[in-house]
Amino acid sequence: xxxxxxxxxxxxxxxxxxxxxxxxxxxxxxxxxxxxxxxxxxxxxxxxxxxxxxxxxxxxxxxxxxxxxxxxxxxxxxxxxxxxxxxxxxxxxxxxxxxxxxxxxxxxxxxxxxxxxxxxxxxxxxxxxxxxxxxxxxxxxxxxxxxxxxxxxxxxxxxxxxxxxxxxxxxxxxxxxxxxxxxxxxxxxxxxxxxxxxxxxxxxxxxxxxxxxxxxxxxxxxxxxxxxxxxxxxxxxxxxxxxxxxxxxxxxxxxxxxxxxxxxxxxxxxxxxxxxxxxxxxxxxxxxxxxxxxxxxxxxxxxxxxxxxxxxxxxxxxxxxxxxxxxxxxxxxxxxxxxxxxxxxxxxxxxxxxxxxxxxxxxxxxxxxxxxxxxxxxxxxxxxxxxxxxxxxxxxxxxxxxxxxxxxxxxxxxxxxxxxxxxxxxxxxxxxxxxxxxxxxxxxxxxxxxxx
Numbered sequence: 001x002x003x004x005x006x007x008x009x010x011x012x013x014x015x016x017x018x019x020x021x022x023x024x025x026x027x028x029x030x031x032x033x034x035x036x037x038x039x040x041x042x043x044x045x046x047x048x049x050x051x052x053x054x055x056x057x058x059x060x061x062x063x064x065x066x067x068x069x070x071x072x073x074x075x076x077x078x079x080x081x082x083x084x085x086x087x088x089x090x091x092x093x094x095x096x097x098x099x100x101x102x103x104x105x106x107x108x109x110x111x112x113x114x115x116x117x118x119x120x121x122x123x124x125x126x127x128x129x130x131x132x133x134x135x136x137x138x139x140x141x142x143x144x145x146x147x148x149x150x151x152x153x154x155x156x157x158x159x160x161x162x163x164x165x166x167x168x169x170x171x172x173x174x175x176x177x178x179x180x181x182x183x184x185x186x187x188x189x190x191x192x193x194x195x196x197x198x199x200x201x202x203x204x205x206x207x208x209x210x211x212x213x214x215x216x217x218x219x220x221x222x223x224x225x226x227x228x229x230x231x232x233x234x235x236x237x238x239x240x241x242x243x244x245x246x247x248x249x250x251x252x253x254x255x256x257x258x259x260x261x262x263x264x265x266x267x268x269x270x271x272x273x274x275x276x277x278x279x280x281x282x283x284x285x286x287x288x289x290x291x292x293x294x295x296x297x298x299x300x301x302x303x304x305x306x307x308x309x310x311x312x313x314x315x316x317x318x319x320x321x322x323x324x325x326x327x328x329x330x331x332x333x334x335x336x337x338x339x340x341x342x343x344x345x346x347x348x349x350x351x352x353x354x355x356x357x358x359x360x361x362x363x364x365x366x367x368x369x370x371x372x373x374x375x376x377x378x379x380x381x382x383x384x385x386x387x388x389x390x391x392x393x394x395x396x397x398x399x400x401x402x403x404x405x406x407x408x409x410x411x412x413x414x415x416x417x418x419x420x421x422x423x424x425x426x427x428x429x430x431x432x433x434x435x436x437x438x439x440x441x442x443x444x445x446x447x448x449x450x451x452x
Contacts, residue, residue, distance in 0.1 A: 028323055028344040030303035034310075034331055035338040036079025046073070046326035046338030047316040048101040048108075051146065051223075053324035055105025057098050058338050067095035070110050070124075075340060086130045088112055088122070096122070096130070099153065100143035103181065107148030109133070109141040121153050133162060142188070143179040146223070150183030152176040159188060159197070172203050177230075178220045181320075185225030187218040194218035194230050194243070206243050209251050211235030216249070219277075220267040223320040226394050227272035229265035240265035240277050240286070245395040253292040255279040263292065266315065269322030272394065273441065274346060276315035276325055283315035283327050287346045288389070289439045295325070299341060308332070312339065322346070352376050352444030354432045360449045361423065367416060369399065370423075372432050374410040374444060380436065382410040389435040393422055423450050 035056060037044055045068075048057040054075050059068040060082070071082035085096060085108060096112040099121070108124045121133040121141030125148070133141060139155035151162045154175040161169045161183070174190030186197040194206040194216040208216040209232035216232035228243040232251070240252040240263040254263040257280030265277035265286070275286040276295070283295040296312040299305045309332025318325045324342050331337040357371040372392070376382055387401040390412050396419055398412040412432060422428065428450050433443045 029342065030299070030305055030344060031342045032299055032305045032307060033075075033340050034079060035073050035340060036081070037335065037337060043336040044338040045314075045316075045328045045336070046340060047098045047328075049317045049319055049324055049326045049340070050101055050105035051103040051320055052105075053319045053340075053342065055101065056326055056338070056340055057101045057105070057108050058326070059097055067113075068097050070096040070098050070108070070112075072105065072108060073338075085110075085122075085124045088120070088130060088132060099141040100151075100178070102144055102148035103146035107144055109144045109151050109153075111140045121151070123148075123151060134168060142176045143186075145179060145183035146181035150179065152179045152183075152186045154188070159186065159190075159203075161186060171197055174203065177218055180221055180225035181223040182225075185221055187221045187228050187230075189217040189230075192216070194228065194232070194249075196221070196225075196228055196243075198225075207249050208232050209234045209239060209241060209249055216241065218243075219265060220317075222268050222272055223270040227268045229268045229275050229277070231262075231264040236261075238262045238264070240275070240279065240284075240292070242268065242272065242275055242286075244272060246391050246397045252286050255282055255284055255292060255294055257281055267317045269318055270320035271322070274318060274322035276318045276327070278314045278327075281313055283312040283329065285315065285325070285346070288435060289347050289441070295327075295341070296329075298346075299343070303343060305341075310339075346439070348438070348440040350377055350380060350436075350440060350442050352432070352442040354430070354444035354446035356430055356446035356448045358448070360451065362451050363423070363425070364452075369413045369415055370419065370430075370448065372412045372414070372430065372444075372446060374412060374432060374434075374442075375408060376436075376442060380440070380442075381405065382408050384436045385410050385442075386435040389433075391433050392419070393431050394433065396422070423448070425450050425452055 043061045046056050046058040056073045059070050061068040070085045099110040101108050111119045112122045122130045123133050124130045141151050141153040144151050149164050158173040159171040159176045176188040179186045192215045195203045197203045208214045212233040212235045218228050218230040220229045232241045241249045243249045260280050263279035265275050268275045284292050285295045286292045312329040315327040326340050328338050353375040355373040383405050390398040390401050392414045396414050399415045400413045402411045428448050430446050
């Protein structure tokens with residue numbers, strides 16, 4: 001007789017064909033579902049989600065064993081029908097935990113115990129099962145690229161980047177937490193400071209929030225590598241942060257839930273507009289218009305979902321589009337159970353028209369600024385643009401924004417000195433974004449031809 005795990009693997013291809021289009025078409029319909037429990041284990045945690053929101057990875061644990069066991073769960077499966085990732089052949093305890101999941105959910109990395117209680121990084125696929133990444137690495141695997149070919153983690157020698165082609169590359173002292181979709185950006189912490197690593201820059205410290213001890217840790221990075229989230233210390237509390245090149249490290253606030261006040265961000269959508277984590281014992285969701293809110297309150301009050309008996313305590317991961325979130329909380333029976341929630345856009349998005357001046361730029365020219373003329377669609381006034389929110393390519397904050405209400409044109413000027421990595425020879429696409437009141441974000445795209 002085939003086990004549930006084996007049957008689940010056999011059904012994946014068929015179910016994806018039959019249900020995949022339906023699930024994706026409903027991706028923005030609000031929903032909430034507990035992923036269930038498993039016989040013998042009284043706690044489940046949903047910690048990672050595939051890019052399409054269909055595959056969840058997590059771990060079960062029990063009070064009696066003190067260990068955890070990694071699993072994969074399909075969003076169309078029966079709650080509690082987990083596909084356990086197995087153990088290494090020589091593992092005594094067989095404990096395992098999750099580090100990351102590929103875009104399609106077919107590759108999972110994490111950590112597992114060996115002969116004794118030492119932990120080693122593993123890479124899992126349905127075909128290979130759990131395979132030791134490298135017997136010399138030891139310690140942990142923290143994340144995997146979208147195609148499953150690059151893994152990051154850390155051990156006693158520091159942060160490593162592993163690839164099928166190049167093997168192990170050590171990047172320096174510290175601990176890794178996550179990496180971008182293409183594996184080119186890695187985040188974590190070195191000493192008491194969050195870092196962001198690229199091949200070109202090496203490890204670059206991201207600083208800390210103002211006040212308090214100098215201490216920050218990066219937990220997650222957006223798929224494109226531009227936004228980093230984590231926790232930093234202030235003169236009052238430890239708080240969640242969002243970092244971008246344009247804004248630096250920004251305090252996302254806390255939920256006022258006494259007696260404990262703190263917040264910690266764990267994941268961010270691709271455009272940096274939605275952050276999830278936990279604060280003062282509750283899962284939170286943050287966006288630039290509404291700020292930090294208790295996720296459970298948003299699901300119930302804003303989207304009308306019934307969460308009677310649930311208390312959502314942890315939000316661990318979010319899909320790049322910002323629509324699907326996974327985490328853990330207390331279910332109506334009082335047990336810790338993983339969950340998956342689907343939400344529509346938290347903000348209204350409108351398309352703007354952007355004209356760039358000059359049309360052609362010679363790199364040797366002395367032009368100090370690039371000007372973008374912004375026009376909003378009918379029914380929206382440029383007078384309502386938040387001038388401090390206007391960004392170019394999500395990185396460069398506008399040096400100035402002038403509003404002409406008569407012509408309904410906003411003129412944003414960006415310092416060329418801040419655009420060295422953007423203005424490269426060729427036809428360059430410039431994306432301008434900004435905020436309006438009433439949960440509205442605008443986005444417009446223009447082009448400039450750059451010549452040597």
